[in-house]
Amino acid sequence: MWTMTAMTIKSITKYCSDILHSDKCKNLPFHNFAHTQEVVDNVFLISNAIGIRPKEADLIAIAACFHDTGFSETYEGHEEVSKRLAAQYLSKTNCSQNKIERVLSCIDATKMPQNPTDIYAKILCDADLFHLGTTNYMYRNMLLRKEWELFCDNVMTDGEWQLLNIKFLEEHRFKTTYGKEVLEKGKQENLIKLKQLIRIK
Secondary structure, eight states, X not given: OOOOOHHHHHHHHHHHHHHHTSHHHHTOSSSSHHHHHHHHHHHHHHHHHHTOOHXXXXXXXXXXHHTTGXXXXXXXXXXXXXXXXXXXXXXXXXXXXHHHHHHHHHHHHTSSSOOOOSHHHHHHHHHHTGGGGSXXXXXXXXXXXXXXXXXXXXXXOHHHHHHHHHHHHHHOOOOSHHIIIIIHHHHHHHHHHHHHHTTOO
16 A cells, blocks of 8 residues: 655655746746745645545645646646646556545646645645735736736736636625635735725725
């Protein structure tokens, strides 16, 4: 039976770090290695807060390491590439097929709109969008806007961008109890700030 070890996680982190520091990924303002590091940290924070066992949290963290590696090949539909890279790597270890499928399910759930089917995927989804409920939301949002302009040729006016993000925040729902009880409050505060920017009362 394959069990998680600190060495395994370290080697996975190194492998994903190399991919995310590649030419296609290192210039992404938002979806870069720093974001992946934050998502991994958020996975452990949320998992600890809601009582997920460390070995299970480790598996979600592995999914977090891989979840944006697909940007190394494509922007649109990068999740499918991330899943392929994860499956290829994990199959070379002694990871069970059940654990591999769990990792892939977590990665798949981060597609927009998020659709997690179990607590593991729910944790990764909230870890991925953790910034929606934090005070650095505006800064992170600025980086995403820059990324869309540079890599998707998606240029919007300030008003268009703010309206898009107001709609996104209004429709978004955190998946875990931590997200609903802790992050939701910050998200609502950020929504108010966005509405104030375009004077929506």
